[in-house]
Each structure stands twice: as structure tokens, then as C-alpha cells.
Amino acid sequence: MTLWFIRGLRRGVVTTRYPARPDASGPSLPAPPAFRPQALTSHTADLLAAICPSGALRRDRGVLVYDVGRCTACGRCAAKAPHAVTRSCEFELATTDRSALIKEIPVREEAR
Amino acid sequence: MTAEELRETIARQFGRSLHIRTLDTGSCAVCEQEIRLLAAPHYDLNRLGFFFTPAPRHADLLLVTGPMIRAFAVAARKTYDAMPGPKIVVATGACALGGVYPDDAFTHGTVDAVLPVDVWIPGCPPSPLALLHGLGVAVGRLADKVRDLPFTEDRDPERTRGGS
């Protein structure tokens, strides 16, 4: 056991201080995306709703309904429309209200 | 009981010592690996007053993964019923929140179809940090901030290229 004890002491502490202090590794992990309404045309929004494999994106009149809870951060929407989709870097997403995870992203109507 | 009273009760009963039971309703095994890491040196949930327990009778919080496969629902309900009140149910991972698997013949698709969920933690998988945040929200120690996050960015990508 002495072997383990000495190793442990020499190794030092690796424990995060989160939540008392921020942890640098959090924001660099894959996170649900954020959207750019200016670049989100109706056509693009339809493409994104079709490509999401997890059912997190759905079209409704004038909006893209985005369920952050269903998002797996797989990156398919960002790859499909890189001008309209960006990283959110958010990982503190837990909530006591399920509806707080459902966002309505305004869709830019094309000029006729 | 008002919402404020409920928050105070939760903080008082669970704020300093919370026992967690885990429940797999059909996950791919990765959520379980992240949950196991909560006890690992990098995260050490014990320093925050959280403890794992294998006994439902001893547990305050049920940490549930997976899309609630229908064939498992009876076992899930029994596990929940075996926990004495007051108790908290936390659904964790995209599968548990309705993603990945829809409501169909095999799966309910969400944990809240069978159990009364109090806290939802998104992610695929939710990292141990996200889980710690979720546990903090469950006991009222950390802020529930996702409601105020818009998940939109108004900056024009053309303009940012020039640097600002």
C-alpha cells in the first residue's frame, strides 16, 4: 500500500473547482448550436429540419422550432449551413422546466 | 406550497447531502460512463455532498438515462416507487429528453412518459461537468440559466471577418 500512497501524494490534486470556479474544459466540448436569424432563410430552415437526425429542429410558421433537449451536437446542421449555424459553447443546460429548452428561432422571409 | 417554499425545502433537505441512484432505461452505455466519472478524481462529486447509493430505499435522487424502452417501463416504475419521498427525478442525455429515438413501438422516447421528471439535462452524452451543473440545479444550489439563453447570434458573419 505504501507504493500507492506515495504515488498519490506525488500525483497531486487534479480535482476541478467547479462549480465554485469555472472549468476551462467545459466550453470546449461539443454543445448544441446557436443560429443566425439573418442568415436563416426559409429554405435553409427546411433543409436543417430535414437533416437533424434527432428531431431537434422542426419548422413552424415563420420560425425554426429548436428543442435544445433533443440536440446531440452531432454537427450535421452546422455542416449543412455553416453561414447560419454557429457554436454556442454552452454546457450548463440543465433546467427544471422542460419548455425552457425549446427555442423559436425567427426565420428570415425571402424578399419577393 | 409555493415555488419559493419548495425551493427552500429542497435546499434544506438535499442541499448538503444527496444520495443518488442511477437507472438505465435503454442507453448506449456512454451516459453511464460519464456518470461513473462523477466519482473519479477529476470531478469528485463527494466534495459537493453528493453520494452514490445502490439502494433505492436510501436514495433521494434518481438519475435516469435512456429513451425509456417500453419493455423496461415496469422495472423503471418499481425502482421509482421503491424510493421513499421526498425524491427528485433527473432525466439525463438526449435519449431521455426525446431525441434519438421517437415515441414508437419499442420506446416511449422520453423518460417523462413514465416517471415524473423534475430536472432535464441535455447532452450526448452530458459531460461530468454538465451533470454536476444538473445536480446543482436539482438541489437549488446552481442557477437554471438555459431559459435566458437565446441560442441566436445576431452578428453578421461578413462583418466579423474584418475583426472588431
Place this chain on the structure above:
Amino acid sequence: MTAVEPKVVPGEVTTFQVASPDLEAVVRDLATALRLADMFASDGDTTTLRLVWANDTAGQAGYIITETPLDNGIYPALSDIAPAAFVEECEIYEQFGIRPATGKALNRVMLPPHTGQPPPGLPTLGHKPEAEPEEARAQHTVGGQAFEFPFGPVRQVGVESLYYGLVTSGEEVVDLYLFSWHKHRGLEWRLQGKTPEQALFLVERTEGLSAVALGWALAAAAEAATGSCVPEAAERARAVALELERLYNHAAAMAALCQSTGLTVGQSAAEIALERLLRLNAQAFGHRYLFGVVAPGGVTRPPDADAIRTLLPGAYGEFNRAAEALLGTNSFLDRLEATGVLTAAQASGLGLVGPVARASGQLTDSRRVPGGPYGDETAVATGTAGDVLARFTVMLAEAAESVRLIGGFLDAGTRLGAEAGIPEFPRTGGAGLGWAESPRGEALAWVELGRDGRITRARLRPASARNWRGFDDACRSQNVFTDIPIIEASFWLTVAGMAR
């Protein structure tokens, strides 16, 4: 009489049509020289039975598939000739309603008991069986009364749900039945109608701890079906991801071994290594568990080679120091030696794969099939004792080899010339087999694509789907209850991979 040459073309998959009356003789013939890797059926005008055979010999490794249309819905009892086929016979009955000829008792595998379930019940891949499986139990002669006690499916903290039927006469394990139907998500049924690109999302999440291996197997199957080529740099990028997957899984297995033997301090040391490896994965490929790396036609992104070169030595150093300390801790080794022994005959009879098979002397490793990014010098670690300690030492040797391989792949180059991304995957018909050596062993996938490029039948065979059948043999060899978690950690399988 169809003459099926048991000689496999190295690096290739050869498919033979075998008429139904000849099947028994052909299987008898092939079973002497080759390993039965998988057996499955698919529906069409008739139900077709396919058997996948593997040659594991170095320099000659490859696969044969025999295809047999079952005209009158019956096939010979192949598990009498090749015991490795029994679980698949049960699966085929549940999914297609077809029994093997002798009509022997079959067990429940994927589908839950129907009691209480309203019709029409769960979707199957073919005709539903008329009656439920019989679920025969083996006869036991044990001193005193042997009784079966069910355990689970909700078990210890942080482990998957798994339902055991533990047959015991007190302390020793007389028999161990495993049930995983409560985790059956119907993956093969869900993949029907999807494009390979869409399918990959679910396939990675079939057994998330083998996301790279299963994704690669499916992508390779789709590439074989459509005749697509993958650039060499992309193949090496996949291999880097696969070796990183192997490394973190072995670290996790080491932590689980320590936990099962009650050595908390060793568990913590292994977990530190595991966390560093997961953070390395996030830096290298953008996800701690390497989801979203493999795509049909290549990879979605090349690895961050600088990050790997910087971080891997430290992370592996941590792993190695923990391993060396464990190998010097006698109280730990005492729990591992002679525990959970799986003999060479059991391992080969059941067609086991991966470190479990290699620790019992089977030289099987699908990385040695020529034509992939792995060269002939890829070292394959084996053991002879077949106990938990042998499996542990095989995993440690594999981890060292993984580090060496990653360095080699990065040096040979993993960046594609034009970073424009993967071209659109062709939408054509065909069928193909793909494979990758997951941390648990050979993972297979077979797809049949319709002319619109969508899946008409997908077969997923993670290593877990093959190796759990060896678990009760391992638990039975003079072990007691408290050894079961130790043996389970040394197998390091998942329920999700078996139940699909």
C-alpha cells in the same frame, strides 16, 4: 453439390450461393477450417439465410459469406455442428418465425415476453413466430438443491441494466442466464429505409463505447456495397480514432477491474488516465467518445495531430503507471488469477472474438485482414491462461501497441489534400460486409442497399453480441458470486451491444 472452397481470398469477401439441401454438408466442411463469425436472415421473395465465415490466419485473413434461400422456410440445425450458431438460431426464430429442422427448444433473445403486451406486439424483420420461445434450462446435478434467483435488471450504481438468472446451490455459480430484451431498441428495424449517412447516427449509438468501430464497420459495408473507395489518409484517420477508442476502453476496463476488487486507489489512478484520454479524444476529434468521426466515404474531419502528439505521451504515461502499480499489487492479482477461466476449446467453440478470445489462445484480430490501413507488423497480444489476469495483460499489451500504431499513422499522414469534405455518397444498390476491430473484438456490419441507395436490410454484429455467450462459461468455472463483477469487468462488454 455446390463446392464451396474453404480457402478465403485474403483481404476479400467472397459470397457463395449454397442450395438449401447442401447447406448442412457445407457448414460441416467450413466449420473445420473457419470461424463462424455471424449468421442472419433477410426477407425478400424468399427468406435468405447468410452465414459469415472468417479466416483468422495471418496473411490469409478474409471472409466468406454463404447465401441460402430457404424455399420451404426450414434449415438444418446448424448449432449441432457449430455451437457458435445457437444464439443466432434463436434470433432468427424471433425475427422471422423460422425454426431449425430438429425443432429443438429455443431461448428468448431480443423480444420481451408477450404477457401483458397488447397486439400487434413489436415489429420484427420478417414474419412473427406463432409461439413464444420455449426457454429450456439445462439440467443440473449439484450436491444439494440448485435454485435460480433473478437479479436485476436494475443493478449497481452507474452500470447498464442487465437481467441475470443466477443458478446456484449456495455460494458457487452453477449456471448464469442473461436476458437483455429490456434494452432492445430494434436498431436493425430502424435502419431500414435510411441512407448510409443517416444510418451512421444510430449505428454509433448502438453501442456508444464502440462508436468508431461500429461506424467504421457500417461505412465499410456501404462502401463495399457501392464500390466506393476511401482515400488512404482517411483510412489512417479512422484507424487513429479506432486506436484512441481502444485506449480509453482499456483504461475504463482497468478502472472497472479495480472497482470490482475493491481497490479504490487503483480505480482512481485508472480513472485519472481515463479522463485524460477522453479529453485527448475531445481535442483530437471534437468529441470525448469520438462520435461523428466516421462517415461513409471517409471521415468528417482529420485528427488534430499536434494535439495528439502533445497529449498522448502524458495520458498513456498515466495509464502505464497505474497498470504497473497494479501488476505489483499482490492482493489485486490474487483476485484475478484463475478467476473466470475460459478454455481455448470454449472460446473457439463459441466463436468468441477480441481480448477475451485472445487471452484464451485464439489468434483472431480483424486488423490483420489485408487491404486496410494496418500493416502486417501490427502486434497481436495473446495469452494462454484464459483467466481474468490473462485478459488484463492482453489489454495492457494492446494499449501499448495502440500508442505505437497511432504514432505511425500520424507520421504517414492523416490529412486529406483537399479539405473540401467528403463528396456526396453514391446512391446505388448492392450488398457488402464491413468490419473493424473494436476494443471488445471484431465488429461486423452487413448492408443491402436498394437502387435508391437506401438500406433494405442492415445487420449489426457488435463484438458484445458474440462475446456475452462466453460469460456464463467463464462464471461457471469454480467461481463464487463476488467473482462475477470481476469477470464482467474483464470481458468489458455492453448490454446495449448485445440487445441492439
